[in-house]
Amino acid sequence: MNLIKLDAIDSTNRYLKELSSEKDMEDYTIVVADFQTDGRGQMGANWVSESGKNLMFSLFKQIGFLNNEENFYVSIIASLAVFKALQQMNIPDLKIKWPNDILSGNCKICGILVETIIKKNKIKAVIIGIGLNVSQTDFENVPNASSLLNITGTVYDKEEILFKISEYFRSYESMLLNKKFNRLKEEYEQHLFRKDKPSTFKDKSEGLFMGFIKGISGQGLLQVLLEDNILQEFDLKEIKLLY
Structure with missing residues (x-):
C-alpha cells in the first residue's frame, strides 16, 4: 500500500484522479488528508468536515478484471469494508443506506463516492473516496449526521481505522476476483437500511x-x-x- 498524507487539499478524489492521469498508479495507493476544502459526496453534494477531526481518504484500485456492468460491486465491497471495520469496533446499530452511506441508528456517519477511470470505453480503475465522521461533535445545519465520538463517547485513532478498512477491502476484493457476486449482493442486502419496512x-x-x-x-x-x-x-x- 502506497500511503500519501496531506495536511489539506481541495478533494482527495480529485487529487488522486489527477495523479493517475499523469503516471501509472500503484494499486492500493491511498491519499489521506486532515482537511478538504471541496470534499464531495453523491450527486455533487459537498462533504463538510472540521479540520483534523475526521477520516477522509481516497483509494486507487485497478478493476480491469471486471466487466463494465459489474462495477457496482466495487461500491458494494467499499460499503461492506467500512461496515465490517466499524462492526469490529462495536459501533452500534449499523446499516447501509443505499447506495453506500453508512448509518448508526438513523444517523449518517460515513459517505462513499466511487468514481471510474475509463480508457478505450473500458473501466480500468476506480477511485473510492471515503469520509468517516470520527471526532467531530457539531453538525449544525447537517441533519441526521453524527460521529463515532458522539455515538460511543470514545476517541478513536484515525489511522488505525484506515488500516482496518483497507484490510477488509482487500478481503472482499478476493470475492470480486472469484466472481462471487451473489454472495456479495446477499451480504450487502442483509444490512440495507429500512429493508422490508x-x-x-x-x-x-x-x-x-x-x-x-x-x-x-x-x-x-x-x-x-x-x-x-x-x-x-x-x-x-x-x-x-x-x-
Whole structure:
C-alpha cells in the first residue's frame, strides 16, 4: 500500500484522479488528508468536515478484471469494508443506506463516492473516496449526521481505522476476483437500511410515495415494492429515501 498524507487539499478524489492521469498508479495507493476544502459526496453534494477531526481518504484500485456492468460491486465491497471495520469496533446499530452511506441508528456517519477511470470505453480503475465522521461533535445545519465520538463517547485513532478498512477491502476484493457476486449482493442486502419496512421516497419531481425496499439489482438499482405488488427499479437520480 502506497500511503500519501496531506495536511489539506481541495478533494482527495480529485487529487488522486489527477495523479493517475499523469503516471501509472500503484494499486492500493491511498491519499489521506486532515482537511478538504471541496470534499464531495453523491450527486455533487459537498462533504463538510472540521479540520483534523475526521477520516477522509481516497483509494486507487485497478478493476480491469471486471466487466463494465459489474462495477457496482466495487461500491458494494467499499460499503461492506467500512461496515465490517466499524462492526469490529462495536459501533452500534449499523446499516447501509443505499447506495453506500453508512448509518448508526438513523444517523449518517460515513459517505462513499466511487468514481471510474475509463480508457478505450473500458473501466480500468476506480477511485473510492471515503469520509468517516470520527471526532467531530457539531453538525449544525447537517441533519441526521453524527460521529463515532458522539455515538460511543470514545476517541478513536484515525489511522488505525484506515488500516482496518483497507484490510477488509482487500478481503472482499478476493470475492470480486472469484466472481462471487451473489454472495456479495446477499451480504450487502442483509444490512440495507429500512429493508422490508414501509418507507417514504421522493421522486425526481419532488413527489412523495410509499414503498418497501426489497433489495438491489445486479447493476445496483434499488428495488422497491410499490402498491399493487409492483416491483420497480430506480437509479440514484430517480429516487431519494427519506428518513
